[in-house]
Amino acid sequence: MTTDKTGAISTWLDEQAPAMLALLGELVDIDSGSYDKAGVDRVGARLVRFYAEHLIDVTTVAVPDFGDILRATTGPVRHSAGRRNYLMMGHRDTVFGKGEAARRPFSTRDGRAYGPGVADMKAGLVMNAFVMAALKRFAPEIPVVALMTGDEEIGSATARPYIEADAKCAVAVFNSEPGRVSGNIVTGRKGGFSYRFDITGKAAHSGVNFTEGASAIAELAHKINALHALTRVEDGMTLNVGIVGGGVSVNTIAPTASGEVDVRFVTNAQRDWLIEAIDAIMANSSVLGTCTKAVRDSDFFPLVPTPLSDGLTMRYLQVARNIGLDIAGEFTGGCADSGFAASAGAPTICGVGPVGGKAHTEEEYIEIATLAQRARVAALTICAMAQ
Numbered sequence: 001m002t003t004d005k006t007g008a009i010s011t012w013l014d015e016q017a018p019a020m021l022a023l024l025g026e027l028v029d030i031d032s033g034s035y036d037k038a039g040v041d042r043v044g045a046r047l048v049r050f051y052a053e054h055l056i057d058v059t060t061v062a063v064p065d066f067g068d069i070l071r072a073t074t075g076p077v078r079h080s081a082g083r084r085n086y087l088m089m090g091h092r093d094t095v096f097g098k099g100e101a102a103r104r105p106f107s108t109r110d111g112r113a114y115g116p117g118v119a120d121m122k123a124g125l126v127m128n129a130f131v132m133a134a135l136k137r138f139a140p141e142i143p144v145v146a147l148m149t150g151d152e153e154i155g156s157a158t159a160r161p162y163i164e165a166d167a168k169c170a171v172a173v174f175n176s177e178p179g180r181v182s183g184n185i186v187t188g189r190k191g192g193f194s195y196r197f198d199i200t201g202k203a204a205h206s207g208v209n210f211t212e213g214a215s216a217i218a219e220l221a222h223k224i225n226a227l228h229a230l231t232r233v234e235d236g237m238t239l240n241v242g243i244v245g246g247g248v249s250v251n252t253i254a255p256t257a258s259g260e261v262d263v264r265f266v267t268n269a270q271r272d273w274l275i276e277a278i279d280a281i282m283a284n285s286s287v288l289g290t291c292t293k294a295v296r297d298s299d300f301f302p303l304v305p306t307p308l309s310d311g312l313t314m315r316y317l318q319v320a321r322n323i324g325l326d327i328a329g330e331f332t333g334g335c336a337d338s339g340f341a342a343s344a345g346a347p348t349i350c351g352v353g354p355v356g357g358k359a360h361t362e363e364e365y366i367e368i369a370t371l372a373q374r375a376r377v378a379a380l381t382i383c384a385m386a387q
Contacts, residue, residue: 005383013131013375020126020130025106030042031098033097034154040068040093044060044068044070047070047148056074058072067149067150067151069159071146073144074132074136074142077143078143085144085166086170087166089128089176091150091153091337092122093154094122112367114364119357119364120360120364123354124176124177125148126371127378139383147163152337155297155299155300163341164340164341167341170341173346174348174352178354184329185313186331187303188266189339192264193297195261196260197282198294200255200292201217203248203253204252205253214253216246216255219286222286227239227281235266236264237263237274239264241259241260241261264335266304268301271302278296279294300339300340302339303342312347312385316352329349338350352374354371354373
């Protein structure tokens with residue numbers, strides 16, 4: 001890759017900063033909660049139009065209940081002969097319900113942009129789109145895939161097979177979740193899943209027929225203690241029963257109870273151990289006459305650094321330093337699709353999107369200047385690796 005080409009890419013991306021902000025505003029003003037298929041697909045349609053304007057092909061995988069999966073490609077992308085492609089990832093769904101965009105539409109002030117999903121992760125989608133456009137224009141020989149999914153906030157059940165398939169063919173994966181408030185990227189993430197468990201007991205009058213009952217709430221208490229006892233903070237494994245319910249009246253032995261537990265871990269070996277331990281807790285009853293049904297969902301793999309991903313990190317951070325950014329990699333307890341890519345064996349880094357904070361809240365924001373800035377770093381890193 002010649003200096004002239006990389007210079008042209010940098011100049012063009014800097015010039016596109018107003019267009020990036022305008023596209024971001026359009027996307028933020030479209031409600032696209034995970035269960036709002038029509039809204040998620042509207043965000044996708046706007047991105048497809050952008051890609052078409054830049055002569056970039058996009059294929060669509062229809063998804064019945066959630067947002068369709070979109071896949072933009074530029075350069076000689078292949079799915080054979082080993083790792084060849086560069087993969088940029090992003091999700092179009094948010095945690096916000098219908099009406100949120102109208103209630104607090106896209107806005108800017110004091111160098112920041114605000115609105116539902118602005119950081120997590122519509123700014124990353126915009127950045128990826130402009131990186132793809134720059135590479136199409138100035139480096140069409142580089143094979144790059146931009147994957148745009150629709151159900152990340154609820155566990156990526158439909159997206160996961162497509163993420164893994166593209167990751168298996170990628171020499172490097174860039175997940176454009178927001179950069180940290182510190183400006184750093186993410187080089188390690190926890191994995192996580194949750195269990196919903198429903199306990200059935202036997203009702204009885206708590207004064208007249210106490211011994212005839214089997215308390216589901218008492219069994220719930222035993223399970224909460226057993227689950228929390230699996231926590232090993234020093235090893236990065238945490239369990240939190242955050243939602244509970246049960247019973248029908250204060251003077252009735254509870255016939256039903258339920259709970260939901262959030263589980264976090266840092267390695268796939270820990271994940272396997274925790275699943276086995278939790279399944280054993282759910283299968284055994286401490287209170288005679290109760291039984292439990294449990295379902296595991298929101299199953300994210302961890303992003304575990306490897307020598308290859310460390311090399312990708314070093315390359316990315318060097319490019320950042322070359323344009324005057326003094327940043328580093330850091331670990332976070334949050335989950336993301338990058339864990340699926342990493343678990344498929346691809347060198348993966350995350351949090352390479354524009355810098356932002358307070359995701360999932362009304363104060364969610366990005367630093368506007370980092371839209372073009374982080375686009376430059378991603379594009380130039382891909383160019384450097386493709387030499």
